[in-house]
Amino acid sequence: MSLRLFAALPIERDTARELKRLHKGVPGARWRPLENFHITLRFFGDVDERQLEDLDAELSAIMLPQFAYELGTANWFGKSDPHTLWMSVDGGEPLLELNAACERAARRAGLKAETRHFKPHLTMAYLHNTPVDRLRSFVDRTLDYRSGPLMAQYFSLYKSHPRKGETNIYEPIADYPLG
Template identity: 80%
Template sequence: MSLRLFAALPIPPDTARELKRLQKGVPGARWRPLENFHITLRFFGDVEDRQLEDLDGELSSIILPQFTFELGIANWFGKAEPHTLWMGVTAPEPLSALNLACEKAARRTGLKADPRHFKPHVTLAYLHHTPEEKLRRFVERTLDYRSGALMAQYFSLYKSHPRHGEANIYEPIADYPLG
């Protein structure tokens, strides 16, 4: 049996509630529930049970310091056809180091390299036929939003449970301390 897995930094509940309050005014947006807010470090995809133990061992061997980060500056993916609305993340150096460590852990367990460029963000909504003008207005409306300094004390391994027609459920199955 395989599990759909990813490593991510969780978003603190108070900050998740702040982000939830921003979620309005964008037609065609399927807003993400606040319990799904996270910063993906590495998407592993479908991982066989036998690889899970190895992946867990590799992730638990990552030794990096705690760091602070901040959320702010919304944008979207899909310039020709917008598909994802997100909130940006500052602290690119520590996040990039953690992403690289997760990538190396994946490779040591036999998983293929992630071909995507790492762009740290929190997904706010998936979009369907959303006018770019409405996205620009959302970005402008949220320009002043900043989460304030957030402390990354650990990252987690999540299992994704798909649900037909609804947001997936993301279940943390292991936490890995930083510092």
């Protein structure tokens, strides 16, 4: 049996509620529920039980300090054929170091290397037939948005429960302290 896993920084409930207020004005947006807000550090994909044990041990060995980060302006993936609306994340070098540490942990646990460039973001919505001009309006509305400093005190390993035609459920299965 395999599990679909990823490592991420959870988003505090107050910050998630603040972001939820932005959920409007984008036709074709399937807005993510508050409980799914997170900043993915590394998507691991389907992992078997043995790999999970190895991965958990490797993630537990990560020793990095706590750090501040901030959510900012929106953008989207897919240029002229938009598919994902997201908020930027500025965590500087500490966030990049945590991503790299999760990548090394995955490799030591025997998982394949991640080939995509790490782009820190928080997914707000998945898009379907969304006009680019409406996305530009949304981005313009968020130009001055800043969450204020947030503290990364730990990161989590999540299990994704896919549900056909519905929003996936993300279940934290382990937490790893920073600092």
